[in-house]
Amino acid sequence: MTDPKEDSRRFPDGFLFGVASSSFQIEGAWDIDGKGESIWDRATHDKPKTVADGSNADVACDSYHLYKEDVLLIKSIGFDFYRFSISWPRLLPKGEIHDVNESGILYYSNLIDELLANGIEPMVTLYHWDLPQHLQDIGGWMNPLIIDYFADYARLAFERFGDRVKWWITINEPEMVAIGHGKDWFAPALKHFGTGEYLSAHHLLLAHATAYRIYHTEFRSSQRGQVTIALNMMYHWPKTESKLDKEAAERAMQFQMGWFAEPIYGKKGDYPKIMKDFIGQASKAEGRIKSRLPEFTPEQSSLLKGSSDFFGLQHYTSTVVAHEPEISDPNATHKDLQVTYSSSQNWKGSHIPWLKIVPQGFRECIKWVTAKYGEQNIFVTECGYGDYEEFDSLNDDVRIEYFQTYLEEMLKAMNEDGCKVSGFAAWSIFDNFEWFDGLRPKFGLVKVDFKDPNKKRTKKKSAEYFKALIERRSL
Numbered sequence: 001m002t003d004p005k006e007d008s009r010r011f012p013d014g015f016l017f018g019v020a021s022s023s024f025q026i027e028g029a030w031d032i033d034g035k036g037e038s039i040w041d042r043a044t045h046d047k048p049k050t051v052a053d054g055s056n057a058d059v060a061c062d063s064y065h066l067y068k069e070d071v072l073l074i075k076s077i078g079f080d081f082y083r084f085s086i087s088w089p090r091l092l093p094k095g096e097i098h099d100v101n102e103s104g105i106l107y108y109s110n111l112i113d114e115l116l117a118n119g120i121e122p123m124v125t126l127y128h129w130d131l132p133q134h135l136q137d138i139g140g141w142m143n144p145l146i147i148d149y150f151a152d153y154a155r156l157a158f159e160r161f162g163d164r165v166k167w168w169i170t171i172n173e174p175e176m177v178a179i180g181h182g183k184d185w186f187a188p189a190l191k192h193f194g195t196g197e198y199l200s201a202h203h204l205l206l207a208h209a210t211a212y213r214i215y216h217t218e219f220r221s222s223q224r225g226q227v228t229i230a231l232n233m234m235y236h237w238p239k240t241e242s243k244l245d246k247e248a249a250e251r252a253m254q255f256q257m258g259w260f261a262e263p264i265y266g267k268k269g270d271y272p273k274i275m276k277d278f279i280g281q282a283s284k285a286e287g288r289i290k291s292r293l294p295e296f297t298p299e300q301s302s303l304l305k306g307s308s309d310f311f312g313l314q315h316y317t318s319t320v321v322a323h324e325p326e327i328s329d330p331n332a333t334h335k336d337l338q339v340t341y342s343s344s345q346n347w348k349g350s351h352i353p354w355l356k357i358v359p360q361g362f363r364e365c366i367k368w369v370t371a372k373y374g375e376q377n378i379f380v381t382e383c384g385y386g387d388y389e390e391f392d393s394l395n396d397d398v399r400i401e402y403f404q405t406y407l408e409e410m411l412k413a414m415n416e417d418g419c420k421v422s423g424f425a426a427w428s429i430f431d432n433f434e435w436f437d438g439l440r441p442k443f444g445l446v447k448v449d450f451k452d453p454n455k456k457r458t459k460k461k462s463a464e465y466f467k468a469l470i471e472r473r474s475l
């Protein structure tokens, strides 16, 4: 007889474990073999001071050259799948379909073949933030024509790789892309606060849905793969038990996850009502005749509704939220939603300010998604722990504790709350280029010596943790 306690620590048959990365953060070779310039190449080269340590990703982990070694490492840990992203400007240097860079195609084709030859399933993200600079020059995600450019790019990827790739993610964390249109620190850093976010998000959603429909009409019957979008969510805990704070926390959830999930997984193919109300009222108070939140046409709503084959969820941490109607700073994050964010003294943290260890928040996110959108096949496309260089070592016990406790909570959501989760991707395989935080934050299961011209890789203890976990398939 099996011990029921033992059973509750076991992952169901078919549950998949993987590890993730993204092109800009690991590949390097920024201008090699015909690759075009991306907005992150431009940002890091033109404004090196905005990167915390003045570093860039010109070489990064040099995975463009070392991909065979990477695949062997991933295999040695035992992962079922590897989630990586394609650099749009490596395939299409200017983002335009008439000019295909065959060397870029070859690179990803070789990587995919190498993975499959080693028994690792590829999961491919089309857009993890490295937009071709040329497309930015003509308006980027604020230009409605970006939907057609993205559609062309997606079709090319499906055509060239879809015989071997069965898992597709259109866009990684559209929320971050959108926020980069409102602020001055995250590419494209356009500072169109209060308008740029909503406009770019609108086109990100439509680009996703268009790519999804292309796959289903042109490729699905022959390739039999699945397509989704990867949506990030923090769990937002109310600061007090007051009604206002509880509503504020729920609002924060809607303005982050609901913003993108409601149009795709909700009943109406539209933004959450609370967003429409709050942004509509704020816009009115500013004397506008239209809301800063764009509207979908009925055709666009039906395009969006149901445009996903599974639910890609990314989760790292939690915040504490309080209701605050009087936010004076005109550029305050989330002024429209009338909340303030903080964190709890009780949460153990990393030294990275936004990253606290709150395993219960993971369970709550899975429950929230399931409660809001009905039974979903959730697939965790990113979850991980990092700290600054000086606090991370090969004996990364805190990272192991993070994964262990988060996975425990995930299993509770599956076993006790009736939620379905079918896979988990750890972020990240390597220490890599952390956007404007540069090389200082370390999120890898594998350390990379960036000073070494050969970018020597060394497994941390957490890699051994995953190896044992994947062998046991039980916590």
Ligand code: GBH
Pocket (backbone or CB within 6 Å): 022, 172, 173, 176, 232, 316, 353, 354, 382, 427, 434, 443
């Ligand atoms: C992931 O996003 C990214 O997908 C991945 O590329 C990245 O390497 C990983 O995070 C680790 O950073 O600076 O206080 O404004 C996770 C969600 C959203 C978390 C943005 C950090 C910045 C908070 N991220 N957030 S702050």
